[in-house]
Amino acid sequence: MTDNARILFEQNEVIQMYFNDPEWSRFDLKKEAVLKRRYEFFAGRVCAALAYKKLTQKKLLELQINEDRSPKWPHGIVGSISHNEKYVVAELSSKAKGLGIDLATLGSVEKNLQESICNKDDVTQINGISSEHFLTYIFSFKESLFKAVYPLVNEFFDFQSASVTQVDFAQKTFQISLNEKISSLLSKKMNHSEKTFTFAGDFSILDQKTLLSRVIIP
Ligand SMILES: CC(C)(COP(=O)(O)OP(=O)(O)OC[C@H]1O[C@@H](n2cnc3c(N)ncnc32)[C@H](O)[C@@H]1OP(=O)(O)O)[C@@H](O)C(=O)NCCC(=O)NCCS
Structure with missing residues (x-):
């Protein structure tokens, strides 16, 4: 099975x-x-x-x-x-303990949302993608993290609560870290003592127009 x-x-x-x-x-x-x-x-x-x-x-x-x-x-x-x-x-x-998946149409996230989606610890570019698609990637990676983590912590958290710290376009993988506040809620739930959680995610591109991203909490 x-x-x-x-x-x-x-x-x-x-x-x-x-x-x-x-x-x-x-x-x-x-x-x-x-x-x-x-x-x-x-x-x-x-x-x-x-x-x-x-x-x-x-x-x-x-x-x-x-x-x-x-x-x-x-x-x-x-x-x-x-x-x-x-x-x-x-x-x-x-x-898995948690799983989040997200479909996003490339280019659908407008530039004026940059400040609410990104923070100082996010990557600022992704080699291999055009700048007009950059925000869609960060947005979608964070939404998949939210869907995986929310059911465990039962608390809403916004896009500033996580940072995309690494993206490998060739391998179609990324790393995403939760801030200390949400990490501490998750630590309690998972019986861990980590100060900040970092998770591995992966993604694929469908029809060159749609991004499908996923985060699994092992
Ligand atoms: C909940 C949320 C992530 C859904 O994403 P979306 O892009 O609007 O829509 P999607 O089609 O990708 O996903 C919708 C599905 O998510 C699921 N969903 C809704 N609320 C959810 C939650 N709190 N936790 C997990 N899954 C949820 C549902 O299955 C829903 O589909 P359904 O109503 O048909 O069953 C989004 O609306 C939201 O609230 N985002 C803000 C929170 C966030 O992402 N923070 C970033 C943290 S770093």
Whole structure:
């Protein structure tokens, strides 16, 4: 049995294959919701259910929404869902303590957000990528970290709370560190004494337009 399972689709493929199939209607939102939101929510749940089946050979009967909007994964499973205008992905793990995944359209993060996303310890450039895509990378790496860590610490933290300290474009890997405040919350949860946590992440590029990044908390 593998420890991780990822399912990635184009959203419209999932909608065409499953949206009108009563077998999957348990993952639809109420009809009053905006159709675009119904589609992305549904597609994320379908990917999660297919990943769950791949990982455990069992059917995912429900995937409720926690108050903080994160999915309520079955006992013993961590996972993450992401969607952008084209793709949808879910990845689950039965071994990791946390897992975050993020899809971001390259160039979608505007330059005027630089100050709120970056801090003095972030890398200032990434060899191999154009400067207009730089912010999308930092943003997406931090969002995947957030999704992996938030369920463990149960406290919101902003983009200043983590720094991307290394990116290797050839290997498609990065390193990301949490600041002392969030590290200390995580230490308690994980029974560790680290002052600052640094995690390894990885990424891939789909269709030259979408960045898919991931952080696993081992
Ligand atoms: C929660 C958040 C990361 C979601 O990212 P997004 O780019 O808006 O959207 P994505 O499509 O990538 O992900 C949405 C999915 O994330 C999941 N999600 C929502 N809240 C979550 C949380 N608190 N923890 C983990 N996962 C969460 C859900 O599965 C959601 O999809 P669904 O509602 O269809 O189930 C983002 O909205 C947010 O609040 N960011 C600010 C916090 C942050 O990133 N800080 C940086 C720290 S360094």
